[in-house]
Amino acid sequence: MMKRNxxxxxxxxxxxxxxxxxGRASGHEADSQEKSGAVDAQGIIFEHLGDRYGWEVPFNHHxxxxxxxxxxxxxxxxxxxxxxxxxxKEYRDGxxxxxxxxxxxxxxxxxxxxxDGKEVKxxxxxxxxxxxxxxxxxxxxxxxxxxxxxxxxxxxGLKAPRKMTGAIEFVILFIYDGVIKPTLKNKANKFxxxxxxxxxxxxxxxxxxxxxxxxxxxxxxxxxxxxxxxAIITFLITNIFATKHYWxxxxxxxxxxxxxxxLPIMPIxxxxxxxxxxxxxxxxxxxxxxxxxxxxxxxxLLIFIFAAMGPVVTGATAVVSIIFSVFMLLIDVLVSFIxxxxxxxxxxxxxxxxxxxxxxxxxxxxEDPHAHGxxxxxxxxxxx
Amino acid sequence: xELFTPDFGLIFWMFVSFAxxxxxxxxxxxxxxxxxxxxxxxxxxxxxxxxxxxKQQLDHAREEADKYIADARRQQADMLREADKMKTQIIEEAxxxxxxxxxxxxxxxxxxxxxxxxxxxxxxxxxxxxxxxxIAQKVVRNQMKDEKAQEQLVSSLLDExxxxx
Numbered sequence: 211m212m213k214r215n216x217x218x219x220x221x222x223x224x225x226x227x228x229x230x231x232x233g234r235a236s237g238h239e240a241d242s243q244e245k246s247g248a249v250d251a252q253g254i255i256f257e258h259l260g261d262r263y264g265w266e267v268p269f270n271h272h273x274x275x276x277x278x279x280x281x282x283x284x285x286x287x288x289x290x291x292x293x294x295x296x297x298x299k300e301y302r303d304g305x306x307x308x309x310x311x312x313x314x315x316x317x318x319x320x321x322x323x324x325x326d327g328k329e330v331k332x333x334x335x336x337x338x339x340x341x342x343x344x345x346x347x348x349x350x351x352x353x354x355x356x357x358x359x360x361x362x363x364x365x366x367g368l369k370a371p372r373k374m375t376g377a378i379e380f381v382i383l384f385i386y387d388g389v390i391k392p393t394l395k396n397k398a399n400k401f402x403x404x405x406x407x408x409x410x411x412x413x414x415x416x417x418x419x420x421x422x423x424x425x426x427x428x429x430x431x432x433x434x435x436x437x438x439x440x441a442i443i444t445f446l447i448t449n450i451f452a453t454k455h456y457w458x459x460x461x462x463x464x465x466x467x468x469x470x471x472x473l474p475i476m477p478i479x480x481x482x483x484x485x486x487x488x489x490x491x492x493x494x495x496x497x498x499x500x501x502x503x504x505x506x507x508x509x510x511l512l513i514f515i516f517a518a519m520g521p522v523v524t525g526a527t528a529v530v531s532i533i534f535s536v537f538m539l540l541i542d543v544l545v546s547f548i549x550x551x552x553x554x555x556x557x558x559x560x561x562x563x564x565x566x567x568x569x570x571x572x573x574x575x576x577e578d579p580h581a582h583g584x585x586x587x588x589x590x591x592x593x594x
Numbered sequence: 595x596e597l598f599t600p601d602f603g604l605i606f607w608m609f610v611s612f613a614x615x616x617x618x619x620x621x622x623x624x625x626x627x628x629x630x631x632x633x634x635x636x637x638x639x640x641x642x643x644x645x646x647x648x649k650q651q652l653d654h655a656r657e658e659a660d661k662y663i664a665d666a667r668r669q670q671a672d673m674l675r676e677a678d679k680m681k682t683q684i685i686e687e688a689x690x691x692x693x694x695x696x697x698x699x700x701x702x703x704x705x706x707x708x709x710x711x712x713x714x715x716x717x718x719x720x721x722x723x724x725x726x727x728x729i730a731q732k733v734v735r736n737q738m739k740d741e742k743a744q745e746q747l748v749s750s751l752l753d754e755x756x757x758x759x
Contacts, residue, residue: 261601280603335603342607349615356623363630367638382627403624407616435600441609502598 249514252465255507259429259500261341263292263310263321275424277343280336281308283323292337295321344428345436348415356410385409385554393558397565401558404447408440409554412497418548420539431549432500434492441491444557446573449484452564459566460484487560491553498549502542509535 264274283306290308294301301307307324311317315329321337322329338346355378362375371379389403389580391398415430430436460480468477498586509531516527738744 223639256597259597261604299651335601336606337603338607339601339603341601341604345608349611352615353618353623358618360623360626360630363626368634372685379627379631383631386628402628403620404616406624407612407619432724433601433604434598435604436608438600439605439612443612459599558698 249511249517250486251508251511251515254511257503258507259503260319261339261428261433262319263337263339264296265340265343265424265428272481276339277340279308279321279337280322280335281323281332281337283308283332284330288332289299295593300324311387341428341430341433342434344418344426344430347413347425348411348430351414351418352407355414380405381410381413384489386553389551389555389558393555393562394565397562401447401451401561405554405558405561406441408444408557409550412440412495412553413546413550416550417543420505420542421501429500429503431495432503434496437492437494437496440495441488444491444560445485445488448560448564451561453567455566456564487556491556491560494556495549495553498545502538502545506535506538506542509538557561 263279264276266274274292274296276291276296278289279292279295280287280289282288283303285305288303288308290301290303290307295308295310298309300307302308302356308321309324311320311322317329317331319333320331323332324330334501335342355374359371359375359378359382370376385406386398386402388553390402394401412431415436418426419429419431421427460483461477463476463480465476512531513524513528517524606671
């Protein structure tokens, strides 16, 4: 009790101290930014959240791990190291001239070809950027960890799994028995490989994003392209394997006729719903993970923003910022798991919606136990 | 905003990576794990069932053993009781047999004693009568030394015979 009061007092003192300073800081920073090299918070945040050619290393802003740039320029395919176009350098590959577009360009941060002094975006840019490399690392990690469990099962499957094998297997079964099986029932085995793959892929990408240095640090699931691809795959699976009943419910739902004719309100809403599902999946995961990363970066940046206020304020801010960012990172570990879980759960749900057979029999079957006055969820139902 | 515009290169590689990842895990990962897990679950189920059966059998066996032991006890007690009964019966029989035998012996003894006694009595009588005759002879001889006494006796005897007739 005593401890908590002291903590509260300290926190309030800090807030009281920081509030007026914060007001002054922003004004102060704005005009001194250009000349004294003060922190460009927005730039740093977007740089860390975004993608780049080459992978930065800690404590060094001039060197980064070079990654291959692969572009289809005006005269064909060009493959070169990202180190060649680092720090605004121009690189001549054959007859084409490349550089990374500057801050003011519409193609900011991308590799562009310079034709007659003008920046032209290459037709195809499939460079192995930081995020692509991160995705590869995540793929290798997932393959390695799952295949190690599979190998263990092939070699000595009837023993009790221990340590890492046991941990991975626990998570697999947690998803399979907790999400996939109860939702998809007898079709669980058909879709389980995809759903489990998605879960582990997202989980590993989320966790890699939390590691600050090289094998991690790429903001993968906080990138809309990554989540978009995963959502599109779920969307494709949902609709390709969907039953006749699912399509009938979309184009001719079981509603009063005046909702369908002359103005097909319900079908339009249903068709809209088909596309909002993947959109929701994309944005959920992207926004959650990006938000987590952004908060940690902003908390860390606070130290540098307040650096102009003198050593006392900087020190105080550093302590608070670090405490909060450690706390946020710990929360993000939890969020990593939760978001992977939620994505898998929603995917399972969407796929299950596409697997619905006749409405009436299903409902009867499901509601049978409740008819006998059993509690709705005892929590110990055998996984049927 | 750059953050909200998906990058083509990343989408492309993401698709490729995911396809490879999915293929590898679909082919070599999940089936082996799922099979392993269900095999192990079966094994555990079987083990539990076996253990339950074994326990049941053990309980049953113990019950049976208890029953057998109780039976044996009862039989033992029965046998003991019977043996006891037989013992007393045998003793009883032996006793009665001995009694009859003893009686027989005693009876025989009595008969022989009686016979002996009678014989002895007879013998005694004979002896007594012979003694008496001897004595009487001697007495008579003494008394009949003179003629007169002889005559007197004959006459008295004759008198007696006359009286008797």
